[in-house]
Amino acid sequence: MRPVHWRGKGVTGGVRRGIVAGREDVSMNEELDHANVAQEMTPEESAALDALYRDFAANHMNPLWTQTGDLMPMHPKPRAVPHLWKWSTLLPLAEAAGALVPVGRGGERRAIGLANPGLGGAAYVSPTLWAAIQYLGPREVAPEHRHAQNAFRFVVEGEGVWTVVNGDPVRMSRGDLLLTPGWHFHGHHNDSDAPMAWLDGLDIPFSQTNDVGFFEFGSDRVTDAATPAFSRGERLWAHPGLRPLSQLHETVSSPLCAFRWTHTDRALAEQLALEDEGHPATYGPGHAGLRFVNPTTGGDVMPTIRCEFHRLRQGAVSAERREVGSSVFQVFDGQGAAVLDGARHRLEKGDLFVVPSWVPWSVETEDGAGLDLFRFSDAPIMERLGFMRSMVDGETR
Numbered sequence: 163m164r165p166v167h168w169r170g171k172g173v174t175g176g177v178r179r180g181i182v183a184g185r186e187d188v189s190m191n192e193e194l195d196h197a198n199v200a201q202e203m204t205p206e207e208s209a210a211l212d213a214l215y216r217d218f219a220a221n222h223m224n225p226l227w228t229q230t231g232d233l234m235p236m237h238p239k240p241r242a243v244p245h246l247w248k249w250s251t252l253l254p255l256a257e258a259a260g261a262l263v264p265v266g267r268g269g270e271r272r273a274i275g276l277a278n279p280g281l282g283g284a285a286y287v288s289p290t291l292w293a294a295i296q297y298l299g300p301r302e303v304a305p306e307h308r309h310a311q312n313a314f315r316f317v318v319e320g321e322g323v324w325t326v327v328n329g330d331p332v333r334m335s336r337g338d339l340l341l342t343p344g345w346h347f348h349g350h351h352n353d354s355d356a357p358m359a360w361l362d363g364l365d366i367p368f369s370q371t372n373d374v375g376f377f378e379f380g381s382d383r384v385t386d387a388a389t390p391a392f393s394r395g396e397r398l399w400a401h402p403g404l405r406p407l408s409q410l411h412e413t414v415s416s417p418l419c420a421f422r423w424t425h426t427d428r429a430l431a432e433q434l435a436l437e438d439e440g441h442p443a444t445y446g447p448g449h450a451g452l453r454f455v456n457p458t459t460g461g462d463v464m465p466t467i468r469c470e471f472h473r474l475r476q477g478a479v480s481a482e483r484r485e486v487g488s489s490v491f492q493v494f495d496g497q498g499a500a501v502l503d504g505a506r507h508r509l510e511k512g513d514l515f516v517v518p519s520w521v522p523w524s525v526e527t528e529d530g531a532g533l534d535l536f537r538f539s540d541a542p543i544m545e546r547l548g549f550m551r552s553m554v555d556g557e558t559r
């Protein structure tokens with residue numbers, strides 16, 4: 163009896179088409195022409211092949227040849243899909259949770275994760291990233307804990323909450339980016355009579371997929387309930403281009419855990435002003451862009467998460483980009499639209515949208531307004547592991 167060839171399941175065979183680096187390639191791959199092979203089988207061979215597949219399944223084995231197209235696609239084919247969440251929908255639902263669900267030890271946080279419609283209901287905005295709206299009522303306290311997962315907060319509106327990071331109280335105000343890097347104790351306390359909601363971003367899906375998570379409870383109350391305007395970390399680190407001589411070693415995450423809106427706003431405004439004056443400064447025409455960095459390395463603020471801020475002046479349209487890895491954007495101010503894989507989504511303040519891996523995206527202004535966007539992504543993971551590729555307006559970078 164001649165050797166039994168495999169029969170493809172889920173493989174169409176023949177000519178296979180794929181898009182590589184944005185251009186359409188046509189490749190002949192005879193090894194994948196399983197259907198034709200199966201058609202040439204005798205009844206005995208076909209029965210033997212079926213028995214082989216049953217034996218594979220009984221022994222917890224799964225052959226590569228029936229699933230190559232999924233395991234090794236010609237380009238990223240994310241299960242996650244581009245999606246927009248309206249702040250005008252999220253906030254009332256978070257407020258409703260505030261009225262019904264207590265915050266305290268056990269549940270730890272009143273945070274509602276955004277569940278990408280392509281990921282089966284898990285509270286994952288992408289395969290690597292978690293994005294949630296967290297809500298803290300007047301005078302409430304979210305107890306301290308620490309975990310291996312890296313986290314940040316971005317504040318689109320409101321004030322009155324302090325996050326205590328390793329015992330250092332950090333004020334949270336509109337436009338601020340606040341870090342709680344992996345294994346830093348953190349808790350939140352609302353010192354005001356008004357509720358506050360903000361964006362939480364973490365690497366929870368990446369952590370869960372790779373089984374790297376550790377967790378430890380801390381104080382049931384915050385360890386320092388003071389409400390200083392500036393944290394000790396800012397007093398030490400938040401001076402442009404100036405590094406304390408007592409802190410010359412590199413750290414994995416930024417020791418500066420608060421990036422204030424006044425600095426971000428000024429830096430963006432100056433890029434556009436320099437462009438007006440004819441100097442190279444912007445990310446693209448009318449498009450200012452910033453990356454938040456760890457002052458000890460100049461690299462990303464945390465090992466798994468990149469944070470950026472983008473500002474489009476009135477009438478500006480960004481380039482169309484696609485990158486390996488996923489991103490989440492939140493509209494901080496202004497009006498405009500995001501074009502995700504060809505579909506246009508209108509944007510207003512607070513709206514959040516996700517761009518899965520290799521999905522083309524661009525943003526543009528609308529109605530005579532500018533557009534301010536906070537962005538976070540898993541780019542540090544993709545770059546460090548050598549998987550990053552990107553295209554800008556159809557050109558590979």
Ligand SMILES: [Fe+2]
Pocket residue numbers: 307308309313348
């Ligand atoms: Fe936490």
